[in-house]
Amino acid sequence: MSCHGSQPTSQNPFGKTRQNAGSRSDYSRNPVSGFLYATLLMAAFSTQLGLALALGTVSFLAFWAINAIFPPRPVILVTNVDKCHELLSTTTLKKRAGPNQRLADAFGIENGFTTTNEEVHDEFRASVMIFLDRSDNDESRAKLLELVSISVEDTLGDYTQKNELILLVDVIRIAVFRSVMAIFFLEISPVSDEDIIFITAKMNSLWYDSKSPWMIFVAKHFPGHSSIIRDKEELHQKLKDVFPSLKKSGPLNPRENPLNILLPAFMGLFRVVLHCFIEVRFRSFQTTRTQYKQLFQKFLQEPNSRWYTEENGVSVQQIIAETLRLYPPTRRIYTQQKQGLSAVNVEQLHRIGTLWGENPSTFDPWRWKRECLDVVNTVEYIPFGGKVGKPAEISRCPSRIRGGPKLIAVIVGALLGVIGENWSLLPAEKEEDDISAEGPLRVDGNAYETLLLCRSGSS
Numbered sequence: 001m002s003c004h005g006s007q008p009t010s011q012n013p014f015g016k017t018r019q020n021a022g023s024r025s026d027y028s029r030n031p032v033s034g035f036l037y038a039t040l041l042m043a044a045f046s047t048q049l050g051l052a053l054a055l056g057t058v059s060f061l062a063f064w065a066i067n068a069i070f071p072p073r074p075v076i077l078v079t080n081v082d083k084c085h086e087l088l089s090t091t092t093l094k095k096r097a098g099p100n101q102r103l104a105d106a107f108g109i110e111n112g113f114t115t116t117n118e119e120v121h122d123e124f125r126a127s128v129m130i131f132l133d134r135s136d137n138d139e140s141r142a143k144l145l146e147l148v149s150i151s152v153e154d155t156l157g158d159y160t161q162k163n164e165l166i167l168l169v170d171v172i173r174i175a176v177f178r179s180v181m182a183i184f185f186l187e188i189s190p191v192s193d194e195d196i197i198f199i200t201a202k203m204n205s206l207w208y209d210s211k212s213p214w215m216i217f218v219a220k221h222f223p224g225h226s227s228i229i230r231d232k233e234e235l236h237q238k239l240k241d242v243f244p245s246l247k248k249s250g251p252l253n254p255r256e257n258p259l260n261i262l263l264p265a266f267m268g269l270f271r272v273v274l275h276c277f278i279e280v281r282f283r284s285f286q287t288t289r290t291q292y293k294q295l296f297q298k299f300l301q302e303p304n305s306r307w308y309t310e311e312n313g314v315s316v317q318q319i320i321a322e323t324l325r326l327y328p329p330t331r332r333i334y335t336q337q338k339q340g341l342s343a344v345n346v347e348q349l350h351r352i353g354t355l356w357g358e359n360p361s362t363f364d365p366w367r368w369k370r371e372c373l374d375v376v377n378t379v380e381y382i383p384f385g386g387k388v389g390k391p392a393e394i395s396r397c398p399s400r401i402r403g404g405p406k407l408i409a410v411i412v413g414a415l416l417g418v419i420g421e422n423w424s425l426l427p428a429e430k431e432e433d434d435i436s437a438e439g440p441l442r443v444d445g446n447a448y449e450t451l452l453l454c455r456s457g458s459s
Contacts, residue, residue, distance in 0.1 A: 076342045077332070079352060081380050084344045088386035091335050091395045093121055099334035099341060103263070105219055106210035106228050107203075108236065108252055111260035120255065121394075128184075128261065129398045135183045136403035141303050141410050147182055148175050148414035155193055156418065160455055168425065168451040172274045173200040175411055180265045183407075185258065191242055199242070200266065202235040203259075207267055208445035235259075268329040268397070269408065274448065275441050276323040276412050279363045282425055283435055292319065296413035303406055314365045320405045320412075321375050322365040324383035325350045326440055333385060333395055346382055347443075355380055361440050419453070426452040 078084055097116045104114040112124035134140065152175055159166040170193075177196045181188060191199075209215050209228055219226040236257075240246045243258050254260075280292045291312060299306040299316040307317050328350060332343040351360050355378075357371040367373065375381065384400035397404065428434045429450040432442060442448065 074340070075334070076337075076340060077345045077348070078342055079345045079348045081349065084349060084382065085379065085386070087335050087337075087342055087344055088333065088382070088395045091386070093118065093394065095335045095337070096394060098336040102210040102216050103207075104254070105216055106206045106232060107257070107259050107263060108232060108254055109257045109260050109263065110254035111264070113264060124260065125398060129402065131184050132399055132402035132404075135407075138303050141300075141403075141406065144179060144182055144407075145300055145410055145414050148179060148411055149418055151175065151178050152415060152418045156423075156453070156455070158193075165426070165452045165454060167449065168278075168453050169274065169449050170197050171415070171419075171453065172270060172277065173197060175415060176200075176266060176269045176273055179407065179411055180262060180269065184261050184265060185243075188243060195238060195242060199235065199238055200270070202231055202238075203263060203266060204270075204445060206231050206235065207263075268399075269411070271443065271447075272323060272327055272329055272408055273411050273415075275327040275443070276320070276408065277415050278435055278441060278448065279323065280319065280412065281416060281419065283363065283441075293416050295319070296409070296416050299409060300413045300417075303410065307406060307409075310369070313369050316409050316413075317375065317405065318365045318368040320409050321368055321381075322363060323408070324405065325356075325381060326361070326363055327443060328383040329397070330383075330385070331443065335395075344382075349380055349382065351440075353380065363440070422456055424454050424456050426454050 078087060093116045097114055100114045104110060110117075110120060112121045112128075115121055115124075135144070152171060155171060155174055156166065174193055174196050177191070177200055181191065206228060209231070215226070215228055219228040223229045236252050239252070239258055240248055246252065246256070246258075281289065284292060291314075295311060295314070295316050298309070308315055310318075328346045331347040332345055334341060334343045336342075350356075353360075355371070355373075357367050368375070373381070384397040384404065386395040399407070425435070428448075433448050433450045435441065435448070435451070
């Protein structure tokens with residue numbers, strides 16, 4: 001396949017087609033009837049447009065009035081390491097549930113991140129830990145490696161056969177989604193690539209739309225005019241098609257919503273895997289890239305024993321640690337305090353200070369050995385949340401000590417094994433997606449969604 005394949009096309013996920021479009025042509029036979037029909041259409045359109053504008057104006061004025069009377073306090077961003085750990089170690093369900101209510105509204109979920117119910121939180125956390133413990137071994141990792149490798153090979157093969165290009169983010173979404181399903185939803189039949197891309201794209205857009213107070217306000221008070229509500233309904237319908245146990249009619253029960261696990265697991269992994277893969281595969285020099293690939297190949301043969309093994313001063317553990325330092329799964333951890341909303345600025349904490357050595361905004365796995373940094377004991381390094389004290393469990397991701405970093409390494413290693421030197425990236429359509437720009441990669445919601453993979457040689 002050459003680098004001139006056709007562009008990816010958007011498809012209607014539900015296969016809907018416009019019906020009865022030709023019936024209006026009957027009115028063209030009678031000019032008077034046609035004129036009356038057109039007049040009625042214009043009147044109906046004008047009425048609907050007027051109502052939509054009126055509702056939009058009312059909702060905006062209401063939002064503006066509420067914010068004018070009760071102006072929101074600015075979020076206090078915390079980067080002092082002692083203060084960060086104090087906030088994390090004193091977090092309660094109530095302090096965390098408030099800031100996360102946007103996720104409950106946007107996705108219709110109730111899980112350990114959004115609830116104030118201790119029983120719901122404990123059950124959620126316990127079930128997650130059971131699944132993670134079952135997959136935290138080399139046998140499970142070998143099966144996952146095979147699954148991801150075959151899946152990505154098939155996806156790329158399909159596009160190659162059709163002489164089409166494929167978005168890099170779609171390849172990463174498919175790899176990460178199948179990994180999450182294999183760990184938490186093994187009983188579910190394989191999901192098609194098209195459904196995965198639809199589900200994950202909706203999850204991503206809803207995740208970032210929910211950060212807008214205005215959009216959440218419209219969703220809660222004017223649901224009929226909310227893009228969040230429309231996207232949520234479409235996402236829920238697709239989930240009902242994928243998960244047979246869900247009732248086909250009626251709204252999803254928030255506690256039974258598969259997004260309770262699927263959402264944090266996928267969103268936590270996706271951006272980390274995407275950024276790690278771009279840094280290792282496409283941003284590194286040829287000699288460094290070869291060394292990275294050899295490290296991952298050896299690691300995948302014996303993940304437990306090869307995790308810490310260094311070659312030329314770097315290990316797979318340090319590559320993943322550097323990724324999590326520069327691109328943490330959660331950039332900020334919010335907690336409601338008496339004085340207002342505070343946020344542990346994880347991303348900033350990982351990028352400031354002399355601790356990290358020179359050029360802390362540069363991807364450099366060798367810094368961990370050079371600066372004598374320890375993944376466990378470096379208190380400034382908190383990609384999985386709270387570290388200090390038992391109360392910090394509420395703000396600590398259970399995957400930290402249950403194979404989370406190794407899971408990232410397995411997925412990235414699988415991608416490196418399939419997307420070899422005969423694959424390249426086409427120049428970015430958007431200037432901000434240019435990965436050759438200096439500094440860290442972008443981390444916003446639509447980052448690198450225009451990057452296209454191109455197979456430059458024969459298989």
